[in-house]
Amino acid sequence: MSEKRTDYLSWDEYFMGVAMLSGMRSKDPNTQVGCCIVSQDNKILSMGYNGFPIGCSDDEFPWARDGEDPLETKYVYSTHSELNAILNYSGGSLAGAKLYVSLFPCNECAKAIIQSGIREVIYDCDKYADTPSVKASKRMMDAAGVRYHQYHRSNRKIEIEL
Numbered sequence: 236m237s238e239k240r241t242d243y244l245s246w247d248e249y250f251m252g253v254a255m256l257s258g259m260r261s262k263d264p265n266t267q268v269g270c271c272i273v274s275q276d277n278k279i280l281s282m283g284y285n286g287f288p289i290g291c292s293d294d295e296f297p298w299a300r301d302g303e304d305p306l307e308t309k310y311v312y313s314t315h316s317e318l319n320a321i322l323n324y325s326g327g328s329l330a331g332a333k334l335y336v337s338l339f340p341c342n343e344c345a346k347a348i349i350q351s352g353i354r355e356v357i358y359d360c361d362k363y364a365d366t367p368s369v370k371a372s373k374r375m376m377d378a379a380g381v382r383y384h385q386y387h388r389s390n391r392k393i394e395i396e397l
């Protein structure tokens with residue numbers, strides 16, 4: 236057997252796969268999001284997933300989605316996967332980079348994406364497309380010239396024994 240393999244992962248499968256795998260680290264019981272930031276020449280620069288900031292215990296801070304007291308919901312504490320991936324990068328500039336994410340970025344992450352110089356967003360799910368947050372995100376990225384498009388699922392199943 237000396238022929239080159241033909242069933243290797245495409246770049247998009249590889250980077251979205253890494254983003255999805257990162258999301259599997261999330262402790263959020265409802266939505267796990269993963270992100271992978273890639274250079275223009277296809278080198279992985281950073282990864283992230285949604286969770287609470289360092290020092291804010293996953294066991295002590297709330298994971299609830301709603302409740303009378305907003306301070307008892309996850310929303311005021313969780314850091315989104317995209318922001319974590321941007322903040323996890325210690326190599327200098329992200330100018331010109333691509334960002335793969337399993338869920339469309341919210342308006343707050345869009346601000347960080349734009350300001351860090353990321354030029355392209357490849358997302359999988361867009362389940363919050365009708366919310367003001369995602370609408371604002373698209374408006375800002377359109378204005379700033381950040382391109383975004385949905386990942387084309389290959390429907391390939393990957394099994395990894397750990």
Ligand SMILES: Nc1ccn([C@H]2C[C@H](O)[C@@H](COP(=O)(O)O)O2)c(=O)n1
Nearest residue numbers: 265266268285313315316339340341
């Ligand atoms: N692009 C996004 C959108 C959301 N997240 C995080 C924030 C929360 O931890 C979770 C959403 O929870 P849900 O309202 O669906 O219960 O996902 C993110 O990291 N990136």
Ligand SMILES: [Zn+2]
Nearest residue numbers: 315340341344
């Ligand atoms: Zn966000």
